[in-house]
Amino acid sequence: xxxxxxxxxxxxxxxxxxxxxxxxxxxxxxxxxxxxxxxxxxxxxxxxxxxxxxxxxxxxxxxxxxxxxxxxxxxxxxxxxxxxxxxxxxxxxxxxxxxxxxxxxxxxxxxxxxxxxxxxxxxxxxxxxxxxxxxxxxxxxxxxxxxxxxxxxxxxxxxxxxxxxxxxxxxxxxxxxxxxxxxxxxxxxxxxxxxxxxxxxxxxxxxxxxxxxxxxxxxxxxxxxxxxxxxxxxxxxxxxxxxxxxxxxxxxxxxxxxxxxxxxxxxxxxxxxxxxxxxxxxxxxxxxxxxxxxxxxxxxxxxxxxxxxxxxxxxxxxxxxxxxxxxxxxxxxxxxxxxxxxxxxxxxxxxxxxxxxxxxxxxxxxxxxxxxxxxxxxxxxxxxxxxxxxxxxxxxxxxxxxxxxxxxxxxxxxxxxxxxxxxxxxxxxxxxxxxxxxxxxxxxxxxxxxxxxxxxxxxxxxxxxxxxxxxxxxxxxxxxxxxxxxxxxxxxxxxxxxxxxxxxxxxxxxxxxxxxxxxxxxxxxxxxxxxxxxxxxxxxxxxxxxxxxxxxxxxxxxxxxxxxxxxxxxxxxxxxxxxxxxxxxxxxxxxxxxxxxxxxxxxxxxxxxxxxxxxxxxxxxxxxxxxxxxxxxxxxxxxxxxxxxxxxxxxxxxxxxxxxxxxxxxxxxxxxxxxxxxxxxxxxxxxxxxxxxxxxxxxxxxxxxxxxxxxxxxxxxxxxxxxxxxxxxxxxx
Numbered sequence: 001x002x003x004x005x006x007x008x009x010x011x012x013x014x015x016x017x018x019x020x021x022x023x024x025x026x027x028x029x030x031x032x033x034x035x036x037x038x039x040x041x042x043x044x045x046x047x048x049x050x051x052x053x054x055x056x057x058x059x060x061x062x063x064x065x066x067x068x069x070x071x072x073x074x075x076x077x078x079x080x081x082x083x084x085x086x087x088x089x090x091x092x093x094x095x096x097x098x099x100x101x102x103x104x105x106x107x108x109x110x111x112x113x114x115x116x117x118x119x120x121x122x123x124x125x126x127x128x129x130x131x132x133x134x135x136x137x138x139x140x141x142x143x144x145x146x147x148x149x150x151x152x153x154x155x156x157x158x159x160x161x162x163x164x165x166x167x168x169x170x171x172x173x174x175x176x177x178x179x180x181x182x183x184x185x186x187x188x189x190x191x192x193x194x195x196x197x198x199x200x201x202x203x204x205x206x207x208x209x210x211x212x213x214x215x216x217x218x219x220x221x222x223x224x225x226x227x228x229x230x231x232x233x234x235x236x237x238x239x240x241x242x243x244x245x246x247x248x249x250x251x252x253x254x255x256x257x258x259x260x261x262x263x264x265x266x267x268x269x270x271x272x273x274x275x276x277x278x279x280x281x282x283x284x285x286x287x288x289x290x291x292x293x294x295x296x297x298x299x300x301x302x303x304x305x306x307x308x309x310x311x312x313x314x315x316x317x318x319x320x321x322x323x324x325x326x327x328x329x330x331x332x333x334x335x336x337x338x339x340x341x342x343x344x345x346x347x348x349x350x351x352x353x354x355x356x357x358x359x360x361x362x363x364x365x366x367x368x369x370x371x372x373x374x375x376x377x378x379x380x381x382x383x384x385x386x387x388x389x390x391x392x393x394x395x396x397x398x399x400x401x402x403x404x405x406x407x408x409x410x411x412x413x414x415x416x417x418x419x420x421x422x423x424x425x426x427x428x429x430x431x432x433x434x435x436x437x438x439x440x441x442x443x444x445x446x447x448x449x450x451x452x453x454x455x456x457x458x459x460x461x462x463x464x465x466x467x468x469x470x471x472x473x474x475x476x477x478x479x480x481x482x483x484x485x486x487x488x489x490x491x492x493x494x495x496x497x498x499x500x501x502x503x504x505x506x507x508x509x510x511x512x513x514x515x516x517x518x519x520x521x522x523x524x525x526x527x528x529x530x531x532x533x534x535x536x537x538x539x540x541x542x543x544x545x546x547x548x549x550x551x552x553x554x555x556x557x558x559x560x561x562x563x564x565x566x567x568x569x570x571x572x573x574x575x576x577x578x579x580x581x582x583x584x585x586x587x588x589x590x591x592x593x594x595x596x597x598x599x600x601x602x603x604x605x606x607x608x609x610x611x612x613x614x615x616x617x618x619x620x621x622x623x624x625x626x627x628x629x630x631x632x633x634x635x636x637x638x639x640x641x642x643x644x645x646x647x648x649x650x651x652x653x654x655x656x657x658x659x660x661x662x663x664x665x666x667x668x669x670x671x672x673x674x675x676x677x678x679x680x681x682x683x684x685x686x687x688x689x690x691x692x693x694x695x696x697x698x699x700x701x702x703x704x705x706x707x708x709x710x711x712x713x714x715x716x717x718x719x720x721x722x723x724x725x726x727x728x729x730x731x732x733x
Contacts, residue, residue: 091107
């Protein structure tokens, strides 16, 4: 009997081993099949009572009400499939009115740029079950309930409108909106991209007025992109003659939009311009109402973005005074803008600042007097989640325990702190309106995202999504694991965070090719303890050692580390990347003659710069949608870190890949989409021409009508197949 058990066990073991060996990753797993797709809780919204929350289920066809106390559904609020002659197939997004008597539903979303889109909005009334379009005049943008729930403001064709829910009437409150000239209530391209927002209007707290930013882009120079017929989608109208898409894009040192702030009084139907000073070459990246409907805060930045002022405007007179002022020897980080929040008590506000050398949260009174730093220490905070007036605590996340990990905390004004997220890794949180509950999403290199509901005592109520099936599947495929290490920077003193991933079945004594993946941009972070499973794991399976390095200038390590690249983007980062590649190449398992690097956008800038500047280190590079000279990139981002070309000519030109084209020895692949509205294909074309004139051989792939993300139809699969084939051809794993 024991003999037969042993034979059965042996056969079973052999079968499992053979089965495990057959499970190999393919690019189709990531870009076609979604084999390792992770489940999340979609459309999470806290309801007014703080005891219930809503989610989007069944592919966006149902809105379900759930109990925070149990984590279980208590019923459907809306089921499109049960509605007769329903005009909506899928809910893209939704918001409640203040009294939760109505829903504003967004569907048929059509992207414009990274954050902007048009959509069809519908109003659903719980009382009678009616579902009606917000407007019959065409698709809308940014539809938003007034705080009293009686009106909805939205943008269409660069103008602002107000829909009155009580009477079903529609009122246009601006009439000068015009494409490529005037925008009311929505940001222009560069504000949207670099100040990271898409709505430039705000309701007064009592719904009595709408404040909005007007963008006059009349003098901003235009950029034109050819649009061809293409495929997926096919633009039939361009079958023989391509069309031009023309939009306003201010490059470094060029004219920006002239911006102004206006307040529309809903009852009087009058509009008043706020006084933001006589200087026009400024930025107004945010407006925020106080709890007083007569007081509006306006953030003003100078062109260099190293001086920020918060203006307090009297909306009845338009006059302003300075509430807060801060100057920085480098620049004011864009991340600070959304952390400026007025508390519900009406007498205080909070904001984040790097004035201590680290990003921290500060408390002020309404006169602009600093009351105290809320957080302090040699670490950066990341998110400010809000303030609980009952418990008198602030909620935030930080890098306090490690630059590689993110945890969520509460802290009171006495400095008593509590860690709310117990699981090691990268944590996010969403709180109920009364702060009695929070939903935590955590992942790590070993753990796919786990979504857990906690109560105020940090006791787990229920796991809402665990992705155990994904973890088991990854184990069945035997995917490579990331090992966190530290590598000396080019200065020989600073240690850089990195990870390395080795092939699972490495042979002793064999040297393998190395591919470095990186982004490297200011305040970015690639090396962190979170879940990530994609084409890099496929490379490791195929016989590559893969490493990731965060050079100086990246996030999580304080202002001095983050801003040392000021006025010289590319110099220190590429020095560090070359030094890291040399250090890795000295490992016995790495073949120093087969070292590659790849990156996208800023990462493409870095990979193209490194293979030329580090021609004796890197033999192969892939640069996707790269910036090749910062003169070609937009004003807000570029000048934040470089100032203008006129002020910093050497910084722009000495650290461009173009300055090193004659150094190229290895294999370089350039890829770019012709309809990239962000990093224009001009960057790749101009670098390619310089390489041609230097008689340097390189490879290039141009993607018809594709934007910065280069996707659509089979594009993504074809693109990554090209990457893999290129690395296999030239690094020979």
